[in-house]
Amino acid sequence: MEDLLLLIHRIPYPPNKGDKIRSYHLLKHLAQSYRVHLATFVDDPDDWQHVARVEALCASSHFAKLHPLRARVRSLGALFGNRSLSLDYYRDASTKQWVDQAVQKHKIARVLVFSSAMAQYADAYPGMRRVVDFCDVDSDKWRQYAEQKSWPMNMLYRHEAKQLLAYERRVARDYDAALFVSQPEADLFRQLAPESVDRIGHFNNGVDTEYFSPLPPSNSPYQPGEQAVVFTGAMDYWPNVDAVQWFANDIFPQLRARFPALHFYIVGARPSAPVTALGSLPGVTVTGTVPDVRPYILHADVAVAPLRIARGIQNKVLEAMAMASRVVVSPQALEGIDATPGTELILADGAPAFVAAVAELLETRNATIGPAARRRVETQYSWPSNLACIGEQLECS
Numbered sequence: 603m604e605d606l607l608l609l610i611h612r613i614p615y616p617p618n619k620g621d622k623i624r625s626y627h628l629l630k631h632l633a634q635s636y637r638v639h640l641a642t643f644v645d646d647p648d649d650w651q652h653v654a655r656v657e658a659l660c661a662s663s664h665f666a667k668l669h670p671l672r673a674r675v676r677s678l679g680a681l682f683g684n685r686s687l688s689l690d691y692y693r694d695a696s697t698k699q700w701v702d703q704a705v706q707k708h709k710i711a712r713v714l715v716f717s718s719a720m721a722q723y724a725d726a727y728p729g730m731r732r733v734v735d736f737c738d739v740d741s742d743k744w745r746q747y748a749e750q751k752s753w754p755m756n757m758l759y760r761h762e763a764k765q766l767l768a769y770e771r772r773v774a775r776d777y778d779a780a781l782f783v784s785q786p787e788a789d790l791f792r793q794l795a796p797e798s799v800d801r802i803g804h805f806n807n808g809v810d811t812e813y814f815s816p817l818p819p820s821n822s823p824y825q826p827g828e829q830a831v832v833f834t835g836a837m838d839y840w841p842n843v844d845a846v847q848w849f850a851n852d853i854f855p856q857l858r859a860r861f862p863a864l865h866f867y868i869v870g871a872r873p874s875a876p877v878t879a880l881g882s883l884p885g886v887t888v889t890g891t892v893p894d895v896r897p898y899i900l901h902a903d904v905a906v907a908p909l910r911i912a913r914g915i916q917n918k919v920l921e922a923m924a925m926a927s928r929v930v931v932s933p934q935a936l937e938g939i940d941a942t943p944g945t946e947l948i949l950a951d952g953a954p955a956f957v958a959a960v961a962e963l964l965e966t967r968n969a970t971i972g973p974a975a976r977r978r979v980e981t982q983y984s985w986p987s988n989l990a991c992i993g994e995q996l997e998c999s
Contacts (some may be wrong), residue, residue: 603635603636604637605639605709606632606636606639606996607638607639607718608629608639608640608713608716609724610628610629610641610717610720611643611651611712611716611720612642613643613644613649613652613656613665614626614629614642614656615649615655615865616652618814618921619915620814620835620836620839623735624783627808627985627989628714628716628787628989628992629656629659630659631989631992632762637661638659639660639662639663641663641664641700642656642664643665643694643697644665645669645670645673648963650665653665654910659774664700664704666690666696672899673692674691676691680761681758681761685717685765686719686765686766686768686769688719688740688766689766691719692719697723698723699772700818701724710713710730712731712732713731715733715734715735715777716735717736717740717764717928718734722979724923724975725773729999730778733778733779733992733995734779734780736787737914738783738913739787739790739791740766741762741770741916742767742911743911744760744762744766746911747759747763751832767794771795771797773799774791775795775800775801777801778998779801779803779995780798780802781804781992782802782804783803783807784914784937787913788803788804790999805921805992806940807988807989808987809985809987809989810924810984811980811984815925819900824867824901824903828863828864829865830864830865830867830898831864831865831903831905831960832899832902832904832906833846833849833858833905833906833907833922834869834918834922835870836872836891836897837868837871837872837874837877838873838874839841841910842909844863844952845908846908847876847877847880848908848953849866849906849956850851850866851883852953853957853960854885856957857961857964861961864964865887866887867889868880868886868888868889869892871891872891873888877957886986889974899925903928903963903964904963905922906929906956907922907930907931907932908935908950908956909932909934909935910932912934912976914938915937916938919935919939919947920979920983923941923975925972926972926973928948928976929971930947930949930950930959930963931948932951932956933950935950939984940978945970946971947969947971948963
């Protein structure tokens with residue numbers, strides 16, 4: 603086996619948690635063909651319990667403790683130096699030292715970088731075969747934030763959008779391949795970085811269809827007699843916060859007026875203060891962290907993804923589809939997912955359309971959409987087939 607350096611911004615475990623899904627399956631896939639030397643950060647105290655599981659997949663590893671508040675404060679210095687805040691956020695001397703020593707000790711000739719901020723640790727090795735999985739066009743996410751926020755945050759977000767895009771373009775230009783999570787993300791970056799068109803590609807996320815399955819059945823977490831609409835996701839992530847605020851305030855009251863037994867469940871870890879406040883609204887429940895999100899998806903009458911800001915592929919949509927749920931999505935949440943609206947899920951653009959779509963599903967209990975969604979995921983979103991291109995990119999000369 604050859605040695606491979608793998609750089610990931612957050613510990614890639616647990617494998618069913620948000621942005622860790624893709625990185626975990628990457629690590630697991632690469633460990634079958636390479637001796638993997640992993641450098642990553644741990645920014646959640648609860649995640650230290652997963653270190654042993656990740657170490658077992660690696661030939662060597664380095665886990666750097668990251669304090670989110672301290673990192674945010676430290677990254678503000680980038681505002682005065684025309685640098686990306688994201689790079690300063692993840693800049694760490696111990697990680698750089700470990701990477702340099704690992705490269706020298708094991709004579710590593712290949713590196714896979716997961717997320718743009720980690721490329722700073724591979725920039726010093728132009729002689730390596732370097733592949734970056736950007737996942738999303740993060741700079742465009744910051745641009746969207748700037749459009750939604752008022753001063754002074756819009757100024758900060760515009761700075762980050764500009765500086766991070768400049769760095770993303772440099773990485774794509776200098777590296778051997780730049781990959782994204784979907785065709786639309788890759789197409790967008792081709793427009794933003796035309797000098798690197800030939801290096802830009804993508805591979806879709808997958809879904810663990812054995813884990814996210816409608817079988818075996820589980821006990822319902824909902825109260826007898828109530829109808830449930832569910833949203834799942836990390837609830838300290840601003841696009842998710844914006845989505846549930848919009849749904850709870852502008853969409854759900856109209857639905858509850860028609861369906862008095864309807865309840866809106868917001869299921870996800872680390873709910874921010876604005877999300878927690880939604881729990882005081884009639885019929886809205888904010889669960890916080892739950893032991894297992896699957897019963898909430900399986901027993902909901904409708905799963906919703908009303909995102910107005912989004913980049914890349916929404917795992918929450920694929921997971922609900924894999925569980926044969928009836929899913930209503932915004933255009934932003936559907937971006938990058940190859941599914942047929944009206945057959946495998948319902949597309950709703952705007953509050954009136956969301957009200958109409960959810961109401962129709964509650965009234966008709968359409969029995970065909972869920973199984974069709976499950977079939978789509980099984981045939982098109984397999985991790986082994988989608989990850990096959992990684993080895994090809996790493997081995998190209």
